[in-house]
Amino acid sequence: MMFISQIHLAKAKDYHFIVDAKGKGDFKTVQEAINAVPDFRKQTTIIYIKNGVYKEKLILPGSKKMVKFIGESKEKTILTFDDFAAKLNKFGEPIGTSGSSSFYIYGDDFSAENITFQNSSGPVGQAVAVQVIGDRIHFKNCRFLGYQDTLYTYGYGSRQYYENCYIEGTTDFIFGAATALFKSCEIYSKKGGSFVTAASTPDSIKFGYVFINCKLTGDAPEKSVYLGRPWRPYAKTVFIHCDLGKHIKPEGWDFWGKESNKLTAFYAEYQNKGEGFKPEQRVNWSLQLTENQIDSYSVNLILRDWMPK
16 A cells, blocks of 8 residues: 655545645545545455545445545545536537446445545436445535435445435435435435436335435425326335425426326325425325334334445
């Protein structure tokens, strides 16, 4: 492993590598620090990222496990890129939604604190800020900025935990197949959007998206945004003890134009509040959970016996 420069010896006990765009760290770019992590290391490698805008298309390979990013501040430590789905590659072909990601996370046991992850391409259609493929992924006190398709919780069977985070976008800006727990997060719907989530939960997985004690805010017009629609037939999304803003449509959920989705998708709420919580007006194929049903929504059960340290 590379030694930390002498200027940072005071922090050697806390961080393995320091990234500073101004050149006062071990690396000037985040990807250089990722590349320096030994493959298949069995201990956590901590990368401290100083304030700055790092415009890089990042990849954390599957061989880089147990990597942790810590930003100097979540507002000023910004990892960003500006690809989008309709952008053409060198062969004149659209790069697609998956190709648009600013950051790909393949490595298991990745975590991040105090960082902004952004797709800065603007309102140009699908444009992913972060695509999470690995398992046991934890974000704490982070921001995810974009428009359509901001956060791609891609991984089949992946477990992801978002704690005290801010996530913004327009349409389907939280989407994918993973089991993802959002706790005490702010979910911000930007003007021009219409759906918060688009889960594609496999039918063999019990939990898709679970939002607990979250606040749904935004500048989208009143009664203009659905809580979710099923990208795949067995989509599962539940909001528990959440504060729903007035931008949420009274019917709550959409079936994406396929009647059979009403029979397979699992959309539910429990003791929500706010101007957007209209249980008596919700679609009749969604659920208001009972006290007995809510017992199964513990962190341990949702994340299948994994709890971030």
